[in-house]
Amino acid sequence: MFVKRILSGVQPTGDLHLGNYLGAIKNFVALQNDYECLYCVVDLHAITVWQDPKMLAQHTREVTAAFIASGIDPDKNIIFNQSQVHEHTQLAWIFNCVARMGWLNRMTQFKDKAGKNKENVSVGLFAYPNLMAADILIYKATHVPVGEDQKQHLELCRDIAQKFNNDFNSNVFPIIEPVIMKQAARVMSLRDGKKKMSKSDVSEYSRIMLSDDVDLINLKIKKAKTDSLPFPSNLNDAQKRPEVFNLISIFAALNNSSPEQVIKKFNNSELSYFKNELSDSLISTIEPIGKEINKLLNDKNYLDSIISTGADKARSIANPVINEVYNKIGLLKT
Numbered sequence: 001m002f003v004k005r006i007l008s009g010v011q012p013t014g015d016l017h018l019g020n021y022l023g024a025i026k027n028f029v030a031l032q033n034d035y036e037c038l039y040c041v042v043d044l045h046a047i048t049v050w051q052d053p054k055m056l057a058q059h060t061r062e063v064t065a066a067f068i069a070s071g072i073d074p075d076k077n078i079i080f081n082q083s084q085v086h087e088h089t090q091l092a093w094i095f096n097c098v099a100r101m102g103w104l105n106r107m108t109q110f111k112d113k114a115g116k117n118k119e120n121v122s123v124g125l126f127a128y129p130n131l132m133a134a135d136i137l138i139y140k141a142t143h144v145p146v147g148e149d150q151k152q153h154l155e156l157c158r159d160i161a162q163k164f165n166n167d168f169n170s171n172v173f174p175i176i177e178p179v180i181m182k183q184a185a186r187v188m189s190l191r192d193g194k195k196k197m198s199k200s201d202v203s204e205y206s207r208i209m210l211s212d213d214v215d216l217i218n219l220k221i222k223k224a225k226t227d228s229l230p231f232p233s234n235l236n237d238a239q240k241r242p243e244v245f246n247l248i249s250i251f252a253a254l255n256n257s258s259p260e261q262v263i264k265k266f267n268n269s270e271l272s273y274f275k276n277e278l279s280d281s282l283i284s285t286i287e288p289i290g291k292e293i294n295k296l297l298n299d300k301n302y303l304d305s306i307i308s309t310g311a312d313k314a315r316s317i318a319n320p321v322i323n324e325v326y327n328k329i330g331l332l333k334t
């Protein structure tokens with residue numbers, strides 16, 4: 001009934017790292033062969049927390065460049081910028097009126113992000129999942145590749161679609177399926193295997209940036225925290241050692257294999273040998289992408305033409321959907 005269509009979003013909060021690449025972008029590249037895909041740079045999500053106006057546009061271009069540099073074909077797919085397609089915010093407001101306070105109150109990411117500062121965070125941070133549902137449903141997307149941490153937001157998206165369909169006695173929206181990305185869905189910090197790799201970690205050695213050069217990658221992997229035990233001989237042992245397991249998962253994701261296969265391959269090797277091989281894998285994947293991102297960022301006209309064509313293509317799908325929604329609700333069309 002609904003065409004299989006993929007949509008996902010990445011926030012332009014600056015400084016893309018290995019977690020963004022392996023956890024999201026690499027999987028987007030793989031999906032483009034089989035499905036119609038929309039990949040959105042979600043700047044309106046980014047501003048739910050303060051963003052420096054001097055940097056935001058640059059960061060939006062950076063994520064767009066990273067999509068292209070990683071191999072997402074801008075002709076075959078729709079690569080675009082959320083704030084340029086107004087239908088997202090039109091639908092988000094409607095979803096603010098569909099979603100219930102109780103549903104949003106349960107969102108663990110909001111609780112984590114707001115922490116003790118609940119009275120002082122933006123209303124946007126609270127309503128964020130409604131905008132995310134709008135990003136998806138304005139295209140009637142059916143499949144959404146995300147990391148583990150976004151699963152709850154996708155459940156909310158299903159609840160919103162269902163309630164809208166019920167309330168307006170219609171079948172406007174599909175009930176989406178999450179595509180939880182298998183390989184290295186979660187890349188952890190190189191300093192603490194229990195913490196997600198993050199651009200806000202104080203230690204630069206906790207993460208590999210897409211812009212890191214050969215020397216820096218070598219150094220960061222050499223310094224990556226491990227323990228003094230030999231390389232694990234089975235998955236069970238490996239999983240008990242979060243830092244080592246993280247490096248194994250990264251190697252697996254880079255080489256399209258599984259942690260089990262990596263463990264087999266390096267059985268009986270020194271940890272230092274494995275680390276060298278990991279650095280080599282990282283360098284051969286990350287370095288060309290970093291270089292291509294820079295090249296694209298220096299050709300702003302080309303990049304902006306991709307962004308603007310993407311917005312046109314996105315609008316041509318989104319506009320009929322917002323009209324359909326207005327109609328169902330009883331809003332007059334413009």
Ligand code: TRP
Nearest residue numbers: 007008009010042045132135144
């Ligand atoms: N919330 C997602 C994140 O922080 C980003 C996002 C916004 C998204 N809209 C989306 C992801 C729609 C998938 C689909 O990672």
